[in-house]
Amino acid sequence: STVSCLPGDVAISGEYNLTNAGSTFSLRVNYFGSLGSDPPTNWSTQLFGFDGPSVTTTVNCFDNS
Secondary structure (H helix, E strand, O other): OEEEEOOOOOEEEHHHHHHHOOOOOOOEEEEEEEOOOOOOOOOEEEEEEEEEEEEEEEEEEEEEO
């Protein structure tokens, strides 16, 4: 799951939320952070698992207007 800031804005932090998580799943967060450019413009969560939940990533952006 990857989400981007508006053009010209900078990603300063992020979070992720797992939904539809049943009681029987095996899950590992492989990566959580910004991908790519410097300064960062997005935030990403990558999961590895079986019968796992859905992931939604949120990015907090500095409004560089």
